[in-house]
Amino acid sequence: MISAALAEDGRRPNILFVAYDDLRPEMGAYGAKEVITPNLDKLAAESTRFENAYVNYPLCMPSRSSMLSGIRFDNRNFTEGDSKVLYETMLTMQSTWPAVFHEAGYWTATRGKLYHGHVPKSERKAWDVPGRFYGQPEVYRLMEHHQDKVVEQGGVPKDLDILLAMESGPAALAYLAIDCADNELHDGEMAEAVVEFLAKERDRKKPFLISAGFTLPHLPWIAPKKYFDMYPEDAGELAPVPEGVERVVHKKDQRPLSSNIWNEGVDDEEARRLKRAYLACTTYADAQMGKIIEALKETGEYENTIIVMWGDHGYHLSEHGLWQKNKDYRVSMRCPLMIKAPGVKGGQVCERVVQNIDIYPTLLSLAGIEKPEEVVLTRAGFEAFVRESESRVETGGACLLCWRAQGGD
Secondary structure, eight states: OHHHHSOTTSOOOEEEEEEESSOOSOSGGGTOSSOOOHHHHHHHHTSEEEEEEEOSSSSHHHHHHHHHHSOOOOSHHHHHTOHHHHHHHHHTSSOOHHHHHHHTTOEEEEEESSSSSSOOGGGGGGOSEEOOSSSSSOSSSOOGGGGGGEEEEEESHHHHHHHHTTOOOTTOOEEEEEOSOGGGSHHHHHHHHHHHIIIIISOTTSOEEEEEEOOTTSSSEEEEHHHHTTSOTTOOOOOOOOTTOOOOOOGGGOOTTSOOSGGGGOOHHHHHHHHHHHHHHHHHHHHHHHHHHHHHHHHTOGGGEEEEEEESSOOEESGGGOEESOSSSHHHHEEOEEEEOTTOOSSEEEEEEEEGGGHHHHHHHHHTOOOOTTOOOSSOOOHHHHHOTTOOOOOSSSOOOOOOOOSOO
16 A cells, blocks of 8 residues: 555655635536636646535534544534534544644645634644634734725625624625735735745655645635626526525524525625625635645646645525525535545546545545554545546445534424
């Protein structure tokens, strides 16, 4: 296994892990018609793209905890109100794959959102550079020096008011187009930091594991004006509503943190503008990923690097009259996943069902890293699918949704 994973000169493969927050498979490579994602599409052409990748729970914290640890988690913290304690507990149940790679001799660095916020104390030893998530530029809010640079705004009125008051709005269904440079906002600055990891900061005597965590397209949808300008004003096709269907949110879909009103109370015209903002933010994040990929190529390490592109769950953009995540529908559970591996033909599409907990064993397999004895992984991963998308190797069962009802019967 180890010899199979080594390059011809005996080097282990590097790993670049790119995580997107709230990005559903809304990109050209997945057949989306409106969105502009040239860099993701180009990566797909050089990767194995997974058509049926799912998460165990459609919310950031449990999904990311499961992906990092290989253990299925539900959203018990939310229903029982003990999020901080449980989150730390999740990540200490067994070694995460970043910790295993660090122990195996990799130089490790992360920046942006890989975890649910900053790198937790229990995980800092896994990283040579446990980069920050919060800080400047700020996330989830309008910064004071951008107040007079807002050229377009909209969304749910009460949520927009939160942003314009420069308060934190991670759940604010609202958007702002800012007349600013890419690096004046979080994801642009994060990408520049990752480029520095690649170009200057890494230990060149070791293989590297670098994580780049985009906050977009998580709410609120704030991006430079030029990315909004790439979309016509009438962009943002909404989900079709069958004739005769009443526009009400089903009781089973009602949640404590939602208005539980169809399309959060906005009319179709404003709903389209909201989706256009999601698309603009996706294109902005795509452009930043492109800068990272280009920097990787300039190092000469591109061919010997495993690239994983992963979104932490799906997302509603008007389907069933709903927005955001945390629903037990396919559109909320299905996530984008692509893996480029050295020596593997690109442009493959795997139709088999895979899960976020499969990423852990797959990365170990692709890199030739032995699983620690104390780590228990319930699935074998999908290395065979990366290498041959039509492989008949069994991965260990269908997707299991760890769902706990929240609100309603």
